[in-house]
Amino acid sequence: MWCWKPGAEMELTQLSLYDQAVLLFAAAILFTSFIMLAQARIVPMIHTFAWQGALLAATTALVAYVTEHPHLYISAVMTFLLKALLIPWMLHRLAVRLKIHREMEKLSYPSMTLLAGAALVVFSYYVALPIIHLSALVTRNTIAISIAVVLLGMLLMIVRNKAISQVIGFMSIENGLFYSAVVSTYGMPMVVELGIAFDVLVAAILFGVFFFQMRDSIDSLDVDRLNRLKEADDSSLRAPEKLP
Amino acid sequence: MTALWLMLLIPLTGVVLLAFIGHHRHAGWVNIILSSLSLASSLWLAVHVLANGPYLSPSRMMYIDAFNVYLVTLTALVGLTTAIFSRPYMQHEVEARKIGKRRMRLYHSMYQGFMFAMQAALTTNNVGILWVAMEGATLTTVLLVSLYRTPEAVEAAWKYFILCGVGIAQALFGTVLLYFAAARVIPSPDDALLWNVLYGAATQLDPTVLTLAFVFLLVGYGTKVGLVPLHNWLPDAHSEGPTPMSAILSGLLLNVALYALVRVKMLVDGSLHSNLAGHLMMGFGLLSFMVAGFFLHRQRDIKRMFSYSSIEHMGLMTFAFGIGGPLATFGALLHMTVHSLTKSAIFVTVGHAAQIAGTQSIEKIRGLIRTQPTVGWGLLIGTVAIAGFPPFGVFTSEFLVLTATMKSWPWLTVPLLVGLGVAFAGLFRHLHPMVYGEAPEGQVRVSANMIPVMVQLAFVLWLGIAIPEFLSKWFEQATVLISGSSPL
16 A cells, blocks of 8 residues: 655555554455455445445544544534444345345455446546645545545445345445545535434435335336336336326 | 524424424415525615625624525515415325325425525625535425436436535535645635635635635536436426426525536635636536527427426526626526526426326326416416516616627627527427417316415516516625626
């Protein structure tokens, strides 16, 4: 892992212990994103998501401890409760209630997906270059990683067709964003963070409501089945019951 | 200031109150009363700001200047007229589609919730809270889009949720980057996301980071504005939800998202000393304008058709704000106003038309003028107004935008005029048979209150013929704020 300071590429061992720990956590968070991308089973995927939340909370607490930003402790606790416990628990319960917890999702092109994910990480480093040059913070690499986590979350939403996997992708994008705020600016102002946490919580509840609405209306949780609305209407596709 | 707090507290009270009594027969009236109280307090606020200049609340949580105060008033006004329309409309829907008590409670409570989110987004002084409120607006309306629980409605709501959610996540990343740039020059971290502080420090913000932040914010809030190619959620959400939702989504939500974008642009312009932000907005705006105009022709659902017209007009406004000079900005502000008034009036009329015909399919809506002349004429006049015919206000604002384009980008007037022509043709080829065609047998009138529609269209007409003194002063102040110089 390189430190992106122009002209001074340090060895990993020369970094302070704190930097090494932050980089380790960053790598672990990125790794969980890749696991989610490759995981076909619903329940282990939820567990991986919970681990990502826990790692995020740990990073936040570490940054709070070393940089002496006490308000980050509150964020860390909030993240742990919300992202590592509450939301995974809700998703798990929904999966059991909807009887999809034993299902395997059919992954199309799993190795291609992982290669695309690796490409996205490289791309994130490229996007982050101008910011990394600017940053006076110890955590330069992590900005690129946070962008990568956001992009991998999007990739997850694109390649999967189960609604629950899409929700996990969505929430992992949120994780990436929160991570970027922690490592680049030591968190957002408290009032904003509370607002964001509230929105995430409400979104998680609404997703649960939607699973039931979807099951009742299209009898499935495959978002591929949501294909009735077209940009320019073809009447033949729009309303099958009206066909002769 | 009392008016400001009242304006936020009234809808918030409404959320709680209507969550309990929203299924009651008179809940529609409660909704109207709450909305009119909101309008009254927003007028009070407007008069105060107009007389005393920009207002910053003591806690620095709220910031009101000429730009947002007029949007606050517009939001409250359209909120009220839509609430008036919603009462008989939803009663009809309860009978026709058998919507249960729980869903009516949800509907009324979330109506006020949406109004709260809009007003909070407009009045807040904090870029982060603005994001929270914009996301809140999605969360309050997403269950309303799926209110009818048909497969189409659930699909539309899911698309709306996912696309707007992911889109607006980009805006959050942009906000983080903005905070990152601001925290380097502003000593106190709690101040670094306040609009009034940011504007003061705009010239010191790092241009590279701000460019990147703007791109993310443009994609994020642009999704909510409905800019092509991020517009996919918009026609679906508009066509499948209940019509009052379409009216306020189109008349208000899109405006507020554009407001957020323009605020960010003002900041980025101060830092960059180039017109990069403007050029990006012009590109996206023009693309949306052209693409939506062509899609208008291929619609079979009346609400989808008018939602493409919304995309087209939002594209034009984005384009005009992108050009940036005082004349274009004045035109864009005027266009925001007349578009909201006209489009919400149209959606109200369309709602009644769909109830008369029993369907939203353009091919099946026929002979409106014979069955119910007020609805037929309302649709005709509304469409004439939105297509940009003189003497309506939309013509005036489009003319201003065209003039401004002619001055700074003469060759772009050609695609603009072509786009206007294409959209005009798209609207009228569908409109004529709906209004004048032979009415099917057995088509009966529905109970409709067309007075708010007429009032709104009269406003649009008035703005087209003569902009009243106080309003032009108001627009002028906002223009000076955004573009830095006066158009007059």
